[in-house]
Amino acid sequence: MGDALADGISDHEARRDEFRTTPLWGVRFRRFYLHDGRATAFEDAVRAHGGEAADAAQAYENAGTDERAALLRFLGTL
Ligand code: HEM
Incomplete structure (x- = not known):
């Protein structure tokens, strides 16, 4: 992930930069995202994708x- x-x-x-890809099902119930909870908005979580996932960001x-x-609305439905 960079x-x-x-x-x-x-x-x-x-x-050190490899993580389990979190299932997005149920992501609407979480308030903190990424392995250390650094993101509190879907957009920040998506923008943090680096390494192999940089293309997605x-x-x-x-x-x-x-x-x-x-996309952000869709994440909010999962
Ligand atoms: C547009 C496409 C994508 C979207 C919208 C997306 C969205 C997200 C979101 C919202 C999270 C945070 C989930 C949470 O913490 O509960 C996440 C985490 C993660 N995603 Fe993606 N993702 C995308 C593409 C990818 C791709 C292509 C990869 C791998 C090549 C990837 C790998 C990961 C990994 C490993 C995490 C966990 C990172 C960590 O815990 O620090 N994602 N993704």
């Missing part, structure tokens, strides 16, 4: 206002 999210903790084969940046809003 250097910005890395926590320096290796766990078995998972390196970039696609979000490239999307139009309506598309971004639709």
Whole structure:
């Protein structure tokens, strides 16, 4: 997930910047996102994606206002 999210903790084969991909089902019930709870808004969580997931964050940046809003609304339904 890139250097910005890395926590320096290796766990078995998972390196310092590798995390379990959180199931998004039920994400609407959570108030803090990412492994250390650093994000309190869906948008901040999406923008924090780096490393192998950087393309997803970039696609979000490239999307139009309506598309971004639709994605955030969708997350709020899960
Ligand atoms: C537009 C596409 C994507 C959206 C909207 C999205 C959304 C999210 C959200 C909202 C979270 C926080 C969940 C929580 O903490 O409860 C999350 C976490 C995560 N996502 Fe994504 N994601 C996307 C694409 C990807 C891709 C492509 C990857 C991997 C290549 C990925 C890997 C992860 C991982 C590993 C976490 C956990 C990170 C951590 O705990 O610090 N995501 N994602």
